Amino acid sequence: QVQVVESGGGLVQSGGSLKLSCEVSGRTLSAYDIGWYRQAPGKEREYLARLWDNGLTQYEDAVKGRFTIFRGTTKNVVYLQMNNLKPEDTAVYYCKYISGPGDSWGRGTQVTVSS
Numbered sequence: 001q002v003q004v005v006e007s008g009g010g011l012v013q014s015g016g017s018l019k020l021s022c023e024v025s026g027r028t029l030s031a032y033d034i035g036w037y038r039q040a041p042g043k044e045r046e047y048l049a050r051l052w053d054n055g056l057t058q059y060e061d062a063v064k065g066r067f068t069i070f071r072g073t074t075k076n077v078v079y080l081q082m083n084n085l086k087p088e089d090t091a092v093y094y095c096k097y098i099s100g101p102g103d104s105w106g107r108g109t110q111v112t113v114s115s
Contacts, residue, residue: 007111022095038091
């Protein structure tokens with residue numbers, strides 16, 4: 001079983017920055033990808049970014065150029081650096097461990113951007 005824990009959310013003013021962390025533990029494979037998603041109130045969960053095990057990254061258009069996904073010094077921690085935050089970025093942010101046998105979600109961390 002794989003555990004996924006997000007942290008780093010909070011309240012920030014429009015134009016500010018936050019850095020979210022995603023830590024995976026448990027029975028992880030040697031190779032896996034990490035995805036970041038978010039869900040705003042009354043909306044469906046949406047994809048934001050993905051970091052492949054080989055280091056490639058992909059971003060959804062709404063966050064491209066503002067958000068950066070990267071791995072920390074240890075493989076099991078992945079970050080989402082969020083800059084120039086906007087009120088519409090307010091949501092619960094989720095991390096997903098992605099592997100062939102199956103995926104695991106974290107419980108999310110709240111990000112609130114005030115105008």
